[in-house]
Amino acid sequence: MVETIILRYGHRLVRDDRVTTHCCLVARAFGASKIIIEGAPDKEIAGSVGAVNLKWGTGITVEFTQNWKNALKELKKDGFLVVHLTMYGEEVNRKIDDLRKKEKIAVVIGSQKVPCEIYAQSDYNISIGNQPHSEIAALAVFLDRLFDGKQFDRKFPGGTIEIIPNPKGKAFKEQN
């Protein structure tokens, strides 16, 4: 499995809370190990993700940084290939087979307009579609493709609830 860390550029306190929380939960559900959020530490988000980890099992860790350049530099130093998701990039269909062979990938997703420097510093600029859509969607489709639908096989240890897939309603196992 490719080790995957997400870098969320340009999170704005309050305004982006909900969308960034969706990004965190997608990153967690689809198998990233960490999300680094550029912006002031945000208790709302840390709390929401913490609560999900507690109930549904340990997944992603959340960090904040005030300096995306340093964060990116550190990731590169640690051997992460940098993949920036942008509708202006190359088609995911053409590149995903190469990316699956990598060991460590840092996925950069924007919120506000992303500076040119991120395009330049990324090893790959990859599009999930060439029409405006959503960074949440881009991240989900990218991870689904990268891990080839293996989100169902992942273990999230220590949770108190686990879903039993069901064609007609809700079913789960719950521990107290």
Place this chain on the structure above:
Amino acid sequence: MVETIILRYGHRLVRDDRVTTHCCLVARAFGASKIIIEGAPDKEIAGSVGAVNLKWGTGITVEFTQNWKNALKELKKDGFLVVHLTMYGEEVNRKIDDLRKKEKIAVVIGSQKVPCEIYAQSDYNISIGNQPHSEIAALAVFLDRLFDGKQFDRKFPGGTIEIIPNPKGKAFKEQN
């Protein structure tokens, strides 16, 4: 190509504007023809999607309904198979090949907690992952799977801007 309409359950004015807009843009970019939003008509959303259609080419149409039951009934009468996306459902990996053979699919996505009746009335309840994530993500992955990555081949006629995929920056054709 499967004809696809999205039904967004439980949209709340203002509170859900941004997430619902992401849903609309995902539906548009990944090839759905229409999104029906349950809730009071919301000018913000209609305006945002209208502006994207104008600039990037004609894609999805947006409708509002105050009555999801009627909307679902109409869709069924028009021959749409109803697929509800929920983390409690059956694995998409096991069902997607069957669904690709259908002619018309109505995809139901929630916002607020979805009533049991939607589970019961849907032909399929499908999970994109069995962990909490995001309806935006679920919709994107489902449509990406349904259309097998064909979002890059779709035409959006009449726009003034078109992206030229680029590995290191932004490139596009623009008409004035």
